[in-house]
Amino acid sequence: MGREFVDIFEDWAEDYDHTVSGHDPEYKAVFEDYDNILEKVAKSSMGTILEFGVGTGNLTKKLLSGGHRVIGIEPSEAMREIAEEKLLDAIVLDGDFINFPKPTIEVNTIVSTYAFHHLTDAEKEIAVKKFAELLPKGGRVVFADTMFTSTSAKQRKILEAEKNGFLNLAEDLKREYYPTLETVEEIFVENNFIVSFQQMNEFAWLIIANNNKE
Numbered sequence: 001m002g003r004e005f006v007d008i009f010e011d012w013a014e015d016y017d018h019t020v021s022g023h024d025p026e027y028k029a030v031f032e033d034y035d036n037i038l039e040k041v042a043k044s045s046m047g048t049i050l051e052f053g054v055g056t057g058n059l060t061k062k063l064l065s066g067g068h069r070v071i072g073i074e075p076s077e078a079m080r081e082i083a084e085e086k087l088l089d090a091i092v093l094d095g096d097f098i099n100f101p102k103p104t105i106e107v108n109t110i111v112s113t114y115a116f117h118h119l120t121d122a123e124k125e126i127a128v129k130k131f132a133e134l135l136p137k138g139g140r141v142v143f144a145d146t147m148f149t150s151t152s153a154k155q156r157k158i159l160e161a162e163k164n165g166f167l168n169l170a171e172d173l174k175r176e177y178y179p180t181l182e183t184v185e186e187i188f189v190e191n192n193f194i195v196s197f198q199q200m201n202e203f204a205w206l207i208i209a210n211n212n213k214e
Helices: 006-023 034-043 058-065 077-087 121-134 151-163 167-175 179-189
Strands: 050-052 069-074 107-115 142-146 195-199 204-211
Touching: 006 034, 006 077, 034 058, 034 107, 034 142, 034 204, 050 058, 058 069, 058 077, 058 107, 121 179, 151 167, 179 195, 179 204
Parallel strands: 050 069, 050 107, 107 142
Antiparallel strands: 142 204, 195 204
């Protein structure tokens, strides 16, 4: 249920900020314009926010500075520790997209960056159904994640990574559940969301899905 990759993030926690800030050539294109991507997610969010995959707290920090109340969810203990140290009094709870402590207050926006692809397509469907139940009408989901326009586009990126000697990136692309835009759109539409996409770099897309339930 979205936790099969936790060990990777336990090992990556100390170097994560170094990677996303563009200092690792292998992942430079994946995280190109990272700060602007976080800004876009933050500016597209509203009200009280439930954040999945807090990681080291980079998006959380922007949300809090914007005056939002944030409930953070992160399955990696190492990541939670870094986020809590960075954010001081912030509380980041153990959980994932499917199994998480239910908020006791109304949530207006659900956000995540570079994490939704850790779910299989079937698990994505379960998660989005939960989002639809949790959010009020007009509430929204704002995700930034690696996605592809087609399975052949994904395969081309794998071959390109291998050609460039980026074997860790190639292995990530093969192992994890990076979806197509069509699949993600279908999952959200089936749960009464109105969804739009905006490409942020050659790997990452911004997803904004507004809850249109009756």
